[in-house]
Amino acid sequence: xxxxxxxxxxxxxxxxxAVADVxxxxxxxxxxxxxxxxxxGKTTLFNLVTGVYTPxxxxxxxxxxxxxxxxxxxxxxxxxxxxxxxxxxFFNMTAIENVMVGRYLHLGTGLVxxxxxxxxIRRETRLAREKAAELMHRVGLxxxxxxxxxxxxxxxxxxxxxxxxxxxxxxxxxxxxxxxGLNPKETVEIDELIREIARGGxxxxxxxxxxxxxxxxxxxILVLDYGRKLAExxxxxxxRNPDVIKAYLGEGAA
Amino acid sequence: xxxxxxxxxxxxxLTAVVLLxxxxxxxxxxxxxxxxxxxxxxxxxxxxLLIGYAGQISLGHAGFFALxxxxxxxxxxxxxxxxxxxxxxxxxxVGLLAFLVARPILKLKGHYLAMATLGLGIIVxxxxxxxxxxxxxxxxxxxxxxxxxxxRVSRIEDWYWVAGGAMLLAVWLAxxxxxxxxxxxxxxxxxxxxxxxxxxxxxxxDKAMVFVVSAVFASIAGSLFAHAERFITPQEAGFLRSxxxxxxxxxxxxxxxxxxxxxxxxxxxxxxAVAEFQDYKHLAxxxxxxxxxxxxxxxxVPSLAELFRRRRP
Ligand SMILES: Nc1ncnc2c1ncn2[C@@H]1O[C@H](COP(=O)(O)OP(=O)(O)OP(=O)(O)O)[C@@H](O)[C@H]1O
Ligand SMILES: [Mg+2]
Numbered sequence: 001x002x003x004x005x006x007x008x009x010x011x012x013x014x015x016x017x018a019v020a021d022v023x024x025x026x027x028x029x030x031x032x033x034x035x036x037x038x039x040x041g042k043t044t045l046f047n048l049v050t051g052v053y054t055p056x057x058x059x060x061x062x063x064x065x066x067x068x069x070x071x072x073x074x075x076x077x078x079x080x081x082x083x084x085x086x087x088x089x090f091f092n093m094t095a096i097e098n099v100m101v102g103r104y105l106h107l108g109t110g111l112v113x114x115x116x117x118x119x120x121i122r123r124e125t126r127l128a129r130e131k132a133a134e135l136m137h138r139v140g141l142x143x144x145x146x147x148x149x150x151x152x153x154x155x156x157x158x159x160x161x162x163x164x165x166x167x168x169x170x171x172x173x174x175x176x177x178x179x180x181g182l183n184p185k186e187t188v189e190i191d192e193l194i195r196e197i198a199r200g201g202x203x204x205x206x207x208x209x210x211x212x213x214x215x216x217x218x219x220x221i222l223v224l225d226y227g228r229k230l231a232e233x234x235x236x237x238x239x240r241n242p243d244v245i246k247a248y249l250g251e252g253a254a
Numbered sequence: 255x256x257x258x259x260x261x262x263x264x265x266x267x268l269t270a271v272v273l274l275x276x277x278x279x280x281x282x283x284x285x286x287x288x289x290x291x292x293x294x295x296x297x298x299x300x301x302x303l304l305i306g307y308a309g310q311i312s313l314g315h316a317g318f319f320a321l322x323x324x325x326x327x328x329x330x331x332x333x334x335x336x337x338x339x340x341x342x343x344x345x346x347x348v349g350l351l352a353f354l355v356a357r358p359i360l361k362l363k364g365h366y367l368a369m370a371t372l373g374l375g376i377i378v379x380x381x382x383x384x385x386x387x388x389x390x391x392x393x394x395x396x397x398x399x400x401x402x403x404x405x406r407v408s409r410i411e412d413w414y415w416v417a418g419g420a421m422l423l424a425v426w427l428a429x430x431x432x433x434x435x436x437x438x439x440x441x442x443x444x445x446x447x448x449x450x451x452x453x454x455x456x457x458x459x460d461k462a463m464v465f466v467v468s469a470v471f472a473s474i475a476g477s478l479f480a481h482a483e484r485f486i487t488p489q490e491a492g493f494l495r496s497x498x499x500x501x502x503x504x505x506x507x508x509x510x511x512x513x514x515x516x517x518x519x520x521x522x523x524x525x526x527a528v529a530e531f532q533d534y535k536h537l538a539x540x541x542x543x544x545x546x547x548x549x550x551x552x553x554x555v556p557s558l559a560e561l562f563r564r565r566r567p
Contacts, residue, residue, distance in 0.1 A: 052448060076454035088452075090445030092509065093438070100435075101442040105454040107435035111463055114437065117430030125433060168453060 001064060003028040003203050004049070004172055009058035011044055011227075018044040020227040021058070026172070026220075031194065031204045033214045035238075036224035037247065042207040043085050045224070046174050049205075050082050051075050062172065077105060079171035083161040083178060085207070091150040095141065098149055098160055099132035100125075102167025128167075135163040139193060155186050159193075166197065173197065174205045179213055191217060215239070223247070261429050264512050268425060272418040276411070285410040289482055291522045292417035293475045296424045298502045298514035300471025303428055305500070306508035307437070308464045309444030310360060311368045313496050314375030315472050320491030321348050321378060322473030323480035324389055327397040337400040341477040345470045352469035356462035372493065379491040394487030397480045413482045420478060421515070424471055428511045431467070440464055441509070472499075494536050501543045507553025516555055 002025035011019040019041040026032045034042050047053040049060050051072040060067045062078055070078075081102075090098050107124045108114075114121055136142055139159040144152055152160065158178055165173055175194070179187045191213050198204050198217075208214050214221065214235075221238045223230040231241045238244055272292075279285050297319055304310050325344025329335045335343070359370045382389045389395060400407045400416075407416055431437045443450040443457045451457050480486045489495070498521065506517020521542070525535045550557050 050452065052451075071456075072448070072451040073454050073456050076452055082452055084449070088446040088449035090442045090449065092445045093441055097438060097441075101438050101450065101453050101455075104435055104439055104442075109436055109439075111436060111467070114434035115427045115431050115467075117426075117433070121430075121434045124435060128435070164449075164453065 002026060003063060004205070005059075005061045005064075006045075006049065007059050007061075009045070009048055009060065010056045011041075011048055011053055012056045017227045019048060019055075019224075022224070022227070022229050023058075024222050024229065024232060026203060026205055028171075028203050029198070029201060030219040031198050031206060031217050033206045033208060033218040033221045034224060035208065035211075035214055035221060036230070039226075040224040041227040042224055043176055044227075046082060046176055046205075046207065049174065050080060076168065076170075079169075080174070081165035081168050081170035081172070082174035083158075083165055083176055085176040085180065087154075087157050087161065089149050089157055089160065093149055095144045095147045095149055095152060095156075095160055096129065096132050096136060099135055099163045099167050100128045102135075102164035103128040103131060105168055132163070132167060135166050136160075138166075139163045140189065155182050158182065158190075162193065162197075166202075170202060172203045172205065174207075176207045177209060178206070179208055179210045187213060261433065265422075265425060265429060268512065268515065269422055272422060275418075276414060279414075282410050285414050287523060287526055289410065289413045289417045290479075291519045292414075292421035293479050293482070294499070294502065294522050295421045295515045295518035296475035296478075297472045297499050298506065298518040299421075299424045299428045299511055300468035300475075301499055302503045302506075302508070302511060302514040303431065303440070303471075304464050304468040305503055306510065306514070307432060307444065308440040308461060310461055310465065311500075312371040312465070312468070313368050313493070313500065314371035314373070314378070315468065315499050316491050316493070316495030317375035317378035318348050318352065318469040318472035319476035319479070319495065319499075320382060320486075320488070321351070322476030323397075323486045323490055324382060324395075324476075325473070326477035326480045327395050327486050328388060330398045331396070337398070337481060338402065341474060344477050345473045348473035349466050349470045352466045353462060356465040357458065360458065360461040360465060372496075375491065375493060375496050379488055379493070382488040382491050389488070392488055394485055397484050397486055399484065400478075400481035407481070417478060417482065420474065424474075425511055425515065432511070436460065436463075494539075497536070497543075498539055501539045501546075503553075505542055505546050505550075505553060507555040507557070510553065510555045510559075513553050513555030517553070520554075 004026040007023045009019055009022045036042055048055050051070060062080060067075055090101060107128060133145060136145055139162055141156060141159050141163060144156055179190045182190060187210060194204060194217055218235055221235055222232045223238060223244050225247045230247055231238055231244050275288060279288060297315060301315050304312055322344045325347060326340045329340035329343060330337050355374060362370055383392055407413060439450060439455040439460050443455060443460060447457050502517035502521045503514055507513025
């Protein structure tokens with residue numbers, strides 16, 4: 001069974017159809033990329049899948065379960081995590097605290113126990129810190145553990161979001177342009193990191209403009225254009241698709 | 255480790271201050287001032303959880319303070335309920351009220367939230383002023399002495415220890431909360447609501463929760479205040495009192511529990527120490543609020559802590 005299934009998903013802003021009747025399925029354990037020109041609706045698609053936006057029409061299911069009525073937080077509980085194209089960092093916290101927030105779903109949330117600082121809560125905080133430190137090592141942020149988030153460079157913040165998402169131990173991870181703004185060396189590292197995440201059993205949906213990265217890591221690729229699904233298939237199939245070539249290189253090239 | 259030393263080291267220092275301060279307080283007048291400092295600090299520590307940590311504003315917390323005070327006054331006087339029980343009943347009632355209004359109010363953001371909490375505080379003040387049969391109206395109402403077991407808390411020195419102990423308890427609870435998953439969720443939803451929700455935080459629930467906690471802190475402080483002063487007037491519910499609390503939090507430092515205590519101390523002592531200040535108190539509070547926001551947006555304690563950290567590599 002597909003892990004994520006999107007059917008007839010549509011989102012209109014005023015008169016603009018940012019996502020128009022898009023359907024696709026993501027198989028567990030794969031890396032599924034979503035590409036398309038600027039404004040094609042990729043980020044809007046992520047916002048619909050994660051429940052940040054309410055769709056105009058269509059459904060999203062995870063593990064066969066309809067998510068339409070669920071909040072973003074409820075979807076997180078079912079194993080969905082994402083990163084943001086325009087960083088959403090907790091700038092009022094340190095780097096490791098950002099990642100510790102990612103552990104939220106694995107912690108007790110009792111108010112009274114928290115106020116009293118019961119041993120259980122303290123232990124959980126300690127374990128969350130250890131786990132967060134481990135993840136920061138894994139994404140190459142070991143230098144930044146106790147740094148204030150607002151003192152970190154852009155590239156490090158991109159990884160910080162990935163570490164925070166991984167801290168929740170998701171089944172499905174949606175990455176919105178993880179390599180944007182990174183230099184070639186950093187991009188290669190992100191490439192390796194994404195593969196490693198997928199090898200670890202996390203299903204990845206990847207939005208990315210770096211074609212080399214996309215063609216390298218993707219099991220399947222979905223191409224959007226003006227909110228519509230233009231093509232879908234393996235890297236090879238997509239590369240040869242005349243519609244895709246036309247959309248990317250302009251009419252003359254086809 | 256920095257966090258550990260900063261937090262619990264700070265708590266030890268504060269405890270030492272509470273223990274040693276009586277040695278240098280010359281007379282009743284200063285003890286009374288210290289009691290007011292500790293009680294205001296309880297309100298500010300709770301309010302700072304809401305404003306400084308969770309990033310939500312309230313311009314109505316004097317309303318909760320006054321409700322606690324009047325609950326204690328009325329329950330002990332009219333119904334002869336023991337003081338501590340009355341205090342807890344008041345806190346429970348205020349907590350419930352805060353919970354009921356929190357969900358609709360905290361869906362609002364920014365200006366709207368400020369207006370809604372402002373309105374709430376004003377309604378409380380009007381009710382206390384108007385329902386004379388119950389509250390004594392604008393003239394205020396006398397409050398019986400507080401008994402803790404057989405101990406009649408009446409001397410101002412006794413009140414010093416009760417208020418100081420309650421303040422330390424409030425600080426301890428706040429420090430625990432901040433260092434928990436719930437506390438980190440509150441700070442997270444301040445930083446980015448969408449990212450907090452993505453991490454699984456029920457942002458509406460948690461905002462309501464911290465609103466209730468801060469309201470209960472204010473209510474308890476109000477109850478203690480009523481018993482300590484033995485008299486309470488509707489002025490305590492006034493809009494200007496709410497502004498005082500916010501100014502204390504902002505001056506001391508957003509998202510700093512010790513900052514809240516320092517802010518409460520400074521702005522409680524200053525008006526009493528400087529006679530001229532008294533007449534222009536609210537003008538001065540406004541000026542302090544503006545000056546802090548412009549020149550020291552993080553507030554005193556966080557700014558000093560930062561300075562200290564930079565000096566020491
Ligand atoms: N909140 C919104 N309100 C109005 N219009 C929006 C909103 N969000 C997106 N849009 C519009 O929807 C369309 C798709 O935007 P979206 O951000 O999803 O594109 P994208 O494929 O992620 O682009 P990019 O590659 O630049 O990130 C654009 O025309 C955009 O202006
Ligand atoms: Mg985008």
